[in-house]
Amino acid sequence: MADPQEVLSQRVQSALGAAFGTEFAETDPVIRPSQFADYQANVALALAKRLGRKPRDVASAIEERLDVDDVCREVEISGPGFINLILRDDWIAGQTQGLLSDPRLGVAQPQPQNIPIDYSAPNVAKEMHVGHLRTTVVGDALARTLEFLGHNVIRQNHIGDWGTPFGMLIEHLLDAGEHSAEADLLKTDPNAFYQAAKAQFDTSEEFATRARKRVVLLQGGDTETLRLWQELVDLSKVYFNKVYSALGVTLTDDDLAGESTYNDMLPEICDELERQGLAEVSEGALCVFLDGYTGREGNPVPLIIRKSDGGYGYATTDLATVKYRVEELKADRILYVVGAPQNLHFRMVWDTARKAGWVPDTVETTHVQIGNVLGSDHKILRTRSGKSIRLMELLDEAVERATQVVAENRPDLDDETRAQIAREVGIGAVKYADLSVSHDTEYVFDFDRMLALTGNTGPYLQYAQARIRSIFRKGGVTPEDAAAGTIKVTESAERDLALALLGFAPTVQLVGETLEPHRLCAYLFDLAQAFTSFYDQCPVLKAEDAELRASRLALTAATLRTLVQGLDVLGVHAPEQM
Numbered sequence: 415m416a417d418p419q420e421v422l423s424q425r426v427q428s429a430l431g432a433a434f435g436t437e438f439a440e441t442d443p444v445i446r447p448s449q450f451a452d453y454q455a456n457v458a459l460a461l462a463k464r465l466g467r468k469p470r471d472v473a474s475a476i477e478e479r480l481d482v483d484d485v486c487r488e489v490e491i492s493g494p495g496f497i498n499l500i501l502r503d504d505w506i507a508g509q510t511q512g513l514l515s516d517p518r519l520g521v522a523q524p525q526p527q528n529i530p531i532d533y534s535a536p537n538v539a540k541e542m543h544v545g546h547l548r549t550t551v552v553g554d555a556l557a558r559t560l561e562f563l564g565h566n567v568i569r570q571n572h573i574g575d576w577g578t579p580f581g582m583l584i585e586h587l588l589d590a591g592e593h594s595a596e597a598d599l600l601k602t603d604p605n606a607f608y609q610a611a612k613a614q615f616d617t618s619e620e621f622a623t624r625a626r627k628r629v630v631l632l633q634g635g636d637t638e639t640l641r642l643w644q645e646l647v648d649l650s651k652v653y654f655n656k657v658y659s660a661l662g663v664t665l666t667d668d669d670l671a672g673e674s675t676y677n678d679m680l681p682e683i684c685d686e687l688e689r690q691g692l693a694e695v696s697e698g699a700l701c702v703f704l705d706g707y708t709g710r711e712g713n714p715v716p717l718i719i720r721k722s723d724g725g726y727g728y729a730t731t732d733l734a735t736v737k738y739r740v741e742e743l744k745a746d747r748i749l750y751v752v753g754a755p756q757n758l759h760f761r762m763v764w765d766t767a768r769k770a771g772w773v774p775d776t777v778e779t780t781h782v783q784i785g786n787v788l789g790s791d792h793k794i795l796r797t798r799s800g801k802s803i804r805l806m807e808l809l810d811e812a813v814e815r816a817t818q819v820v821a822e823n824r825p826d827l828d829d830e831t832r833a834q835i836a837r838e839v840g841i842g843a844v845k846y847a848d849l850s851v852s853h854d855t856e857y858v859f860d861f862d863r864m865l866a867l868t869g870n871t872g873p874y875l876q877y878a879q880a881r882i883r884s885i886f887r888k889g890g891v892t893p894e895d896a897a898a899g900t901i902k903v904t905e906s907a908e909r910d911l912a913l914a915l916l917g918f919a920p921t922v923q924l925v926g927e928t929l930e931p932h933r934l935c936a937y938l939f940d941l942a943q944a945f946t947s948f949y950d951q952c953p954v955l956k957a958e959d960a961e962l963r964a965s966r967l968a969l970t971a972a973t974l975r976t977l978v979q980g981l982d983v984l985g986v987h988a989p990e991q992m
């Protein structure tokens with residue numbers, strides 16, 4: 415184990431047990447990074463009260479029994495009873511060396527869990543909007559991170575592929591003609607098709623009547639209607655996959671588990687809730703009333719699970735998702751990466767499902783709330799004419815702008831290489847902008863900021879790792895060969911860089927627990943900066959002697975691997991050159 419904080423925690427806990435009895439061996443030793451030492455153990459202050467002794471005495475008692483000679487160069491009691499811990503340089507070097515021979519970069523293998531993760535979930539025959547973009551990008555980063563940690567991640571793309579709009583969509587498909595140019599638009603510009611269908615529905619009584627009849631046929635399972643519905647879904651899948659491949663996200667058709675998947679479960683869900691006395695008919699609709707959910711005038715807010723016309727809605731399908739994920743997917747932990755406004759919906763659905771006994775207490779359900787993406791006017795991002803933005807156009811513009819950045823920086827490269835780099839940088843910039851702020855906050859979409867080569871941006875980190883690759887090219891060494899070098903830590907910049915490298919595993923673990931990829935972004939940004947200071951202060955290729963050169967090249971190799979691995983779990987490409 416390479417995490418100094420974890421190692422020191424265990425050592426201090428042993429000392430606590432030895433000094434005050436085994437019941438203290440699990441007390442939190444309160445190890446914190448400190449400006450006066452590498453770390454401080456602050457447990458003595460809290461314990462003093464409990465023990466009725468002076469904090470400094472408690473600290474001395476701990477220090478006396480503390481066995482850290484192999485890890486620390488100095489242990490010193492300061493102030494009212496802080497224990498300052500300064501790590502040994504050779505310990506830091508040894509632990510960093512360990513990272514180089516570990517494909518997991520120090521990340522411990524956890525007890526693997528089954529984790530279904532619901533993300534992206536665009537709607538059939540509709541444009542994906544920036545909100546979908548963000549759940550797709552954040553969800554994918556979480557899926558990758560949990561997978562890297564060693565869990566069994568089950569991607570669930572809950573696309574909106576059912577409901578009353580399909581009546582008008584199917585009728586419009588028939589009017590436009592199957593395989594017509596207009597139908598083909600669904601693969602590239604779904605909104606045009608949707609709007610045309612909607613316009614028909616709103617203006618033609620004849621069309622509206624057909625559309626309503628079509629909904630009944632669809633729900634009744636009419637074969638021809640289902641075939642047409644499937645065609646709409648298939649055309650939309652082409653569009654979704656185009657977006658996914660442009661973004662480089664890991665979702666495939668195998669991960670599709672849309673609303674329609676759960677149709678067969680819905681009647682039974684309602685029956686069972688009724689049987690259990692959890693649901694009751696109110697104004698013709700079957701509703702669940704839960705304690706603690708009241709509206710403006712104190713009226714109870716119902717979770718409607720069957721409408722008065724007999725139809726099922728979003729709530730019923732989501733009851734099915736959680737039941738299915740527990741019972742069939744054997745989930746240990748279930749994540750829903752969905753827009754923040756849907757929080758009330760999920761809380762009510764899960765409360766109901768738990769009451770019904772479908773979700774045991776041991777299974778955690780989490781709504782990873784996605785905040786809005788805003789335009790420069792601080793309103794939900796739209797085009798100037800107020801229409802929602804076409805996602806593909808947005809991505810194309812990012813690549814277009816990145817093309818200019820790359821052209822300025824690398825006029826020496828051929829067009830094709832430059833175009834490839836521009837794609838990786840443009841998409842990387844958009845994705846990183848979504849990831850680097852905490853997922854539940856709103857942020858302003860700003861091309862200039864996300865594409866900047868300075869600051870906590872995708873292009874800055876991509877550039878940082880590309881620059882390291884160029885060091886190896888210049889030195890005629892491969893990173894793999896360099897990794898065999900023996901690390902020695904003497905200069906303070908080397909020490910800082912090595913300590914930063916040891917922070918990778920705990921950070922990834924923390925992201926797995928908190929589901930906050932922005933913590934990994936902040937870590938990688940700090941690491942890249944630690945490398946810059948190191949590279950400024952410590953000659954690498956021109957180091958004084960061969961041993962020093964080998965050590966610094968090994969540190970450089972460890973940095974490259976960590977940056978590339980970190981970007982990879984975020985889903986951001988790391989170009990060879992930039």
Ligand SMILES: NC(=[NH2+])NCCC[C@H](N)C(=O)O
Pocket residue numbers: 532534535536537572573574732735750752
């Ligand atoms: N299980 C879920 N409800 N997942 C999220 C679905 C998101 C929905 N399709 C939307 O566009 O808002």
